[in-house]
Amino acid sequence: xxxxxxxxxxxxxxxxxDAFRYPKFLLFRLTAILIAAILITAALFGKLDVRRLIRxxxxxxxxxxxxxxxxxxxxxxTNRLVSYRTFECTAEALLFxxxxxxxxxxxxxxxxxxxxxxxxxxxAIVAVVQRTNVWSVFPFAKNLPVHLxxxxxxxxxNDVGSYLLPITIAAIAIAFLRRRWYWTLIAxxxxxGIAVSEALTAIAGCVAAALVLSxxxxxxxxxxxxxxxxxxxxxxxxxxxxxxxxIERLEQAIRxxxxxxxxxxxxxxxxxxxxxxxxxxxxxxxxxVFKYRFLEYRLGQIxxxxxxxxxxxENFGEVHSDHLQVLAEExxxxxxxxxxxxVLIGWTTAETWAAADERRLFVRYAGAPIAAGLFTLxxxxxxxxxxxxxxxxxxxxxxLLSWSETE
Numbered sequence: 310x311x312x313x314x315x316x317x318x319x320x321x322x323x324x325x326x327d328a329f330r331y332p333k334f335l336l337f338r339l340t341a342i343l344i345a346a347i348l349i350t351a352a353l354f355g356k357l358d359v360r361r362l363i364r365x366x367x368x369x370x371x372x373x374x375x376x377x378x379x380x381x382x383x384x385x386x387t388n389r390l391v392s393y394r395t396f397e398c399t400a401e402a403l404l405f406x407x408x409x410x411x412x413x414x415x416x417x418x419x420x421x422x423x424x425x426x427x428x429x430x431x432x433a434i435v436a437v438v439q440r441t442n443v444w445s446v447f448p449f450a451k452n453l454p455v456h457l458x459x460x461x462x463x464x465x466x467n468d469v470g471s472y473l474l475p476i477t478i479a480a481i482a483i484a485f486l487r488r489r490w491y492w493t494l495i496a497x498x499x500x501x502g503i504a505v506s507e508a509l510t511a512i513a514g515c516v517a518a519a520l521v522l523s524x525x526x527x528x529x530x531x532x533x534x535x536x537x538x539x540x541x542x543x544x545x546x547x548x549x550x551x552x553x554x555x556i557e558r559l560e561q562a563i564r565x566x567x568x569x570x571x572x573x574x575x576x577x578x579x580x581x582x583x584x585x586x587x588x589x590x591x592x593x594x595x596x597x598v599f600k601y602r603f604l605e606y607r608l609g610q611i612x613x614x615x616x617x618x619x620x621x622x623e624n625f626g627e628v629h630s631d632h633l634q635v636l637a638e639e640x641x642x643x644x645x646x647x648x649x650x651x652v653l654i655g656w657t658t659a660e661t662w663a664a665a666d667e668r669r670l671f672v673r674y675a676g677a678p679i680a681a682g683l684f685t686l687x688x689x690x691x692x693x694x695x696x697x698x699x700x701x702x703x704x705x706x707x708x709l710l711s712w713s714e715t716e
Contacts, residue, residue: 310412313340314424314704318432318472318697319462323447329464333696341401344408365714371653374646376403379596382639386595387602395597402703409707418667421708422479425701429476430495433502436461436469440505456507463697470508471690471698473499475705478518478682482674485526486667510689518682525658525674575689578625581606582637593640600626627694631687634694647687654706655680657713668712676709 313336322332351357379399386392413421438444440459449458456466463469477499484496503511581603585594594602603625628634635644657676661669683692683702692698 310408310704311424313337314700315428317700318428321462321464329460329462329468330696337405337696337700338401341404344404348404348408367653368710368714371646371649372403372406374649375399378639378642378646382592382596382643385592386598387589388595388598391597391601392595395595399596402699405700406703406707409704410711413708414711418483418671422483425476425704426480426495429473429480429499429502429701432461432463432469433473433499436502436505437498459506461502461506466506467508467511467690468695468698470503470506470511471686471692471695472701473502473506474511474514474518474682474686474692475679475698475701477503477515478522478679479671479675479705481519481522482671482678485522486670486674508690510686514682514685517685518678521681522674522678525677575629577607578603578628579630579633580610581625582628582630582633584610585637586633586640589637589640591640591642593636593638593643596638599628599634599637600624627691629691630689631691631693634691650706651680651684654683654709657709660713672709672712675705676713679705679709 317333317336317340320332320336321329325331348357379396383389383392383396435446436459439446439461440455442455445458446462447460459466459469461469463472477496480492480496480499484492500515503515578599582599584606585599585602588594628637631647632644635647639646655677657672658674659677661673661676664670664673686692692702
């Protein structure tokens, strides 16, 4: 588990067609295969008791509901062959989640955070040196904007921000929990990595998490943190030219009612996903099918919406909103399961409100903020579709849910 959490965010193949995402996907699949082998061996020797490991019924119901609805939507998919491949990825994610649950149950906080924090800090530092033109791991065309060269080892600035978000929230929670300068330094490094990526959705998620954490700490201190957060955001907008320019372009586009520019052309997949959901409100078009039916729906939309004539991109592989993607591919019940997941993660803060030991204090400080950050991130990003991001989400979710059960 530790090897996968450390290596997967760092692995890439510059000579490959997909230098970043595909190698991470392959490593995650290898991890799932090894986990399956270990779990099967443990079960054969009577060393695996899921009911003892997962004591609360809500956790078991959630896992069972995800499996059941994945099977149903796959069998009723409008492109069953594509959905079969997506179901494989779902099974691998569930295997990783269960393995993480087992791995962290009796682990210390230092053992749990060592691997993801190490990989996160490396990616944050690489992103910072790329953004400041100090050094770059990869050769880029000279005319490529510096924002697009801020890839770290993720391959895309938005992927960088999405990957760092859950790790950063966990680091901020630990900085408040332990109150040591080096934890503050780690949290600041990870936060800086998100800032230089200029991923606005990830930045918004970080702000949302900070606001929730401020309320958890105390009302008086919470208001101070809220005020300080707002001041930092305003300073960033005013002092950092790229961020300020993006905000100005966004404001101008909104004033001109140019939704395409305001959403970086994402209005097209948003509208297409919504049309898919309206056509298939219960079971969706099928897991993983959006990218294979986008062009079909786009051609249909041209007849009713002139804005699709202006779309110069041939295809969108993702909706760029996990909320809309789940609605389009798994229907309303799938989206409700996603909301239940966020609620379950956030509720761990309430379950550990009277905590005294360090592990449960971490859950108290990190649970609701991580849920708020991921909910915000999923509005205009697709963290569930990115292997490196999904891995840390599953991992920290397992930590929060497992440790909130222990007394």
